[in-house]
Amino acid sequence: MRAGGIALNAAAAAVLVVMIFPVYWMFATAFKPAAEIQAETPSLWPAHPTLEHFAAAVGADGFWTFWRNSLAVTGAAVLLALAVSLLSAFAVARMRWRGRGAFIVMVFAAQMAPWEALLVPMFIIARDTELLDSLAMLTGVYFMITLPFTIVTLRGFLAAIPVEVEEAALVDGCTRPAAFRRVVFPLLAPGLMATSLFGFITAWNEFAFVNVLIIKDQDKRTLPVWLSSFRDVFGTDWGATMAAATLFALPVLLVFLFLQRRVGAGMITGAVKG
Amino acid sequence: MPAATQAPAPPRRRQEPRAPTGRRRRPGDLWPYLLIAPAVAGGVFLLLYPLLRAATISFQRFRMGELIRGGAELAGLDNYRELLAAEEFWTVTLRTFAWTAVNVVLIVGISTAVALMLARLGRRMRVALMSALALVWATPVIAATTIFQWLFQSELGVVNWLLVGLGLDSFQGYSWFADGRAMFGVLVALVVWQSVPFAALTLYAGLTTIPAELYESARIDGGTGRQIFTRVTFPILRPMFALITSLEVIWVFKCFPQIWVLSQGGPGNATTTLPVYAFKVARVLHRYDLGSAVAMLTVAVLAVALVGNLRRMLRQEGAES
Numbered sequence: 001m002r003a004g005g006i007a008l009n010a011a012a013a014a015v016l017v018v019m020i021f022p023v024y025w026m027f028a029t030a031f032k033p034a035a036e037i038q039a040e041t042p043s044l045w046p047a048h049p050t051l052e053h054f055a056a057a058v059g060a061d062g063f064w065t066f067w068r069n070s071l072a073v074t075g076a077a078v079l080l081a082l083a084v085s086l087l088s089a090f091a092v093a094r095m096r097w098r099g100r101g102a103f104i105v106m107v108f109a110a111q112m113a114p115w116e117a118l119l120v121p122m123f124i125i126a127r128d129t130e131l132l133d134s135l136a137m138l139t140g141v142y143f144m145i146t147l148p149f150t151i152v153t154l155r156g157f158l159a160a161i162p163v164e165v166e167e168a169a170l171v172d173g174c175t176r177p178a179a180f181r182r183v184v185f186p187l188l189a190p191g192l193m194a195t196s197l198f199g200f201i202t203a204w205n206e207f208a209f210v211n212v213l214i215i216k217d218q219d220k221r222t223l224p225v226w227l228s229s230f231r232d233v234f235g236t237d238w239g240a241t242m243a244a245a246t247l248f249a250l251p252v253l254l255v256f257l258f259l260q261r262r263v264g265a266g267m268i269t270g271a272v273k274g
Numbered sequence: 275m276p277a278a279t280q281a282p283a284p285p286r287r288r289q290e291p292r293a294p295t296g297r298r299r300r301p302g303d304l305w306p307y308l309l310i311a312p313a314v315a316g317g318v319f320l321l322l323y324p325l326l327r328a329a330t331i332s333f334q335r336f337r338m339g340e341l342i343r344g345g346a347e348l349a350g351l352d353n354y355r356e357l358l359a360a361e362e363f364w365t366v367t368l369r370t371f372a373w374t375a376v377n378v379v380l381i382v383g384i385s386t387a388v389a390l391m392l393a394r395l396g397r398r399m400r401v402a403l404m405s406a407l408a409l410v411w412a413t414p415v416i417a418a419t420t421i422f423q424w425l426f427q428s429e430l431g432v433v434n435w436l437l438v439g440l441g442l443d444s445f446q447g448y449s450w451f452a453d454g455r456a457m458f459g460v461l462v463a464l465v466v467w468q469s470v471p472f473a474a475l476t477l478y479a480g481l482t483t484i485p486a487e488l489y490e491s492a493r494i495d496g497g498t499g500r501q502i503f504t505r506v507t508f509p510i511l512r513p514m515f516a517l518i519t520s521l522e523v524i525w526v527f528k529c530f531p532q533i534w535v536l537s538q539g540g541p542g543n544a545t546t547t548l549p550v551y552a553f554k555v556a557r558v559l560h561r562y563d564l565g566s567a568v569a570m571l572t573v574a575v576l577a578v579a580l581v582g583n584l585r586r587m588l589r590q591e592g593a594e595s
Contacts, residue, residue, distance in 0.1 A: 019407060088312075116549045228416050257409075
């Protein structure tokens with residue numbers, strides 16, 4: 001290897017270490033016994049790996065409630081967004097109508113909506129309609145956050161299915177809904193799956209709105225808020241905190257890696273960050 | 275969001291509505307509108323209405339009392355006047371621009387370097403680095419924020435231990451979260467760390483589309499590495515740099531959870547940016563009117579960047595169909 005090559009690889013290795021270290025440190029801390037975490041000289045990896053911190057995190061007050069809340073809100077929002085956008089995506093991809101262009105512009109605009117600016121009005125609306133501390137309101141917000149993206153992506157998948165396939169089914173005597181159900185839907189399944197997983201990541205990670213909309217009823221909180229208030233939960237028990245962070249991040253990491261393999265990086269671009 | 279522009283390019287053949295030619299008014303004509311109705315309803319109630327509500331409140335007198343009793347009165351431009359007269363608002367605005375500039379410059383600079391590096395690496399090292407970037411990219415914001423709190427702890431934090439080990443003894447037990455500048459630095463480190471993967475991987479994807487022949491002929495013509503970057507690579511990738519920069523500006527400018535969880539805008543007000551300020555004014559001081567005014571001004575600033583992005587999306591849309 002030439003000198004330039006060595007320098008390049010060394011630089012790449014340095015970048016790799018700097019990037020990955022924080023994530024690694026989360027895992028490592030979660031598995032270290034308390035004595036190792038509090039050691040004067042931190043050890044690079046857990047010498048005596050333990051699961052006690054995971055037990056502490058899972059056993060913490062309300063962990064399963066928050067887990068269930070997160071799952072319920074995220075799941076409901078994603079399913080709702082999927083159903084609603086399937087209808088819209090079909091209208092946009094397969095039909096010609098007046099206002100179609102305007103609708104697409106609206107969807108694109110909604111995709112860039114300044115959600116951070118809507119925290120206060122959402123709080124006031126929720127308060128006026130007595131939807132504070134309600135998972136329904138939260139589900140509605142998450143539905144709307146994921147909806148525009150879902151429409152755009154599904155339209156892409158839908159448009160990629162040749163119309164001829166559908167027409168052939170119609171010629172063979174299928175009704176339009178039957179043609180959709182039997183021919184288009186199976187072809188669309190991977191697209192639906194990918195899109196819903198993107199939505200899942202977005203809603204699972206959301207913090208700002210749940211922080212504003214769930215204020216009194218602590219049992220309605222979701223995992224991100226619970227994790228962010230770890231000081232109240234664990235004090236300075238960093239092992240348990242990192243175990244909790246690991247448990248929270250793990251589903252997303254798994255979904256993301258699965259998606260990256262299946263769909264390619266280009267598609268994931270907007271779904272995760274924003 | 276950029277995913278919109280990168281959906282798989284489908285064969286653009288639109289189906290004309292099936293034509294049951296016998297009837298004058300085709301029943302199919304209503305279908306598209308029925309199909310989009312739920313989406314439109316969602317947008318109206320959960321996006322448009324809150325936005326209008328925020329706009330209205332920013333022109334009202336809306337504080338604790340109005341929140342409880344209702345019956346807010348119009349106040350004209352009072353809130354905006356109060357805001358623009360307050361020194362704190364200008365400090366926060368300036369800080370927000372500085373925060374955005376520092377982060378975006380670092381993100382774009384580092385990402386470009388990493389992307390160029392990826393393009394030159396051997397296969398194995400490249401895959402390793404790309405996987406590391408993907409892993410960081412996928413780490414949830416709140417998890418990352420918690421990790422950084424741990425990394426920068428004063429007593430047991432590994433950052434202080436490392437700095438002391440490097441001979442910087444003043445970092446023994448240094449408290450990063452107590453000093454405004456240090457806190458600002460930690461937040462920048464967090465946001466840059468989280469943002470580099472997306473930008474670097476996107477730029478790298480762009481780099482791979484540049485034909486190798488271009489580089490070869492530039493090299494034969496005697497171009498140095500720097501010349502090749504400024505004369506070949508950058509001009510070709512200019513649209514992509516524009517896209518990344520504008521997206522990062524938007525994301526960094528309106529960034530909220532990281533700051534709120536790590537510092538709540540403190541210590542003092544040292545890390546309060548506009549979105550944090552809007553939230554603090556509304557929820558902590560119960561000045562919902564003033565907070566809404568801040569939010570509306572934030573939207574106005576963001577709109578400049580957003581409109582550019584929207585135009586880019588629509589151009590792409592036009593090019594595809």
